[in-house]
Amino acid sequence: MTTILDKIIDKKREEVAFLKKSALTYKxxxxxxxxYDRIIASKTIALIAEVKRASPSKGDINLGVDPVEQAxxxxxxxxxxxxxxxxxxxxKGTMDDLKAVKANVEIPLLNKDFIIDEIQIDRAKASGGDIILLIAAALNDEEMHRLYRHxxxxxxDVLVEVHNEAEMERALALEANIIGINNRDLHSFKTDxxxxxxxxxxxxxEKAIFVSESGIKTKEDAIRLKEAGARALLVGETLMLAGDVAATVRSLKVEL
Known part of the structure; x- marks a missing residue:
């Protein structure tokens, strides 16, 4: 059975082929x-706040968002x-969103995408990304090691995303120092x-820093995940739909 993740990766292969055919270079x-250094120095749980217009699981979330204003x-x-x-x-995001945010915001930027090839990593860095995402469910061991090393x-920095024990073992084998635990199953989209x-x-x-991702809505959720051992959170939909974005960000920054 073909999953949404399969469809996304198929599209990424087309995108990578186009980038290579175009002979574009990203130096x-x-x-x-x-x-990583910012997390280590933080006295509160670290927060990766996401700019996200839409998703396959939720559909349109906030199409009119100004990425620079939000960031x-x-x-x-x-x-x-x-x-x-x-x-x-x-x-419904673009690399131009990343470039625009980089020109206006000094904190680290995660290029949130489905990375399957080195050319995407080079493009991420050239466009202002400081962190890239490697999703264990989308990559085999050879791909993960090669892309992590690159x-x-x-x-x-590399956020290696896992959802279960087998993927966690693979991330630890990389000696990844930032591991994201996605509470959303990328096949069923159930969040827990x-x-x-x-x-x-x-x-x-383990020595890695753990980031809890998806399904985080309240200060109470942040406290719960901190008590479980997470040092950072990745929050998207909650912030994109918040009536008071500033207050919501502040509420999630709970003391360690």
């Missing part, structure tokens, strides 16, 4: 801003990084904060 001497509010109210969705077919060689609790009850003593 930059820019030194990325470290998200600026995030940064001014204590967010530690901004995640910018750059996938167009499924999330990212680190170019000074980028207990996924973070379950995995950290088993792996919480």
């Amino acid at each position: 930059t001497d820019r030194i990325p801003t470290s998200f 600026t509010i995030y940064a001014q109210n204590g967010a530690d990084a901004v995640s910018v969705l750059t996938d167009t077919p499924f999330f 990212s680190k060689e170019h000074g980028l 904060l207990a996924v973070t609790e379950r995995l950290l009850s088993q792996y919480g003593k």
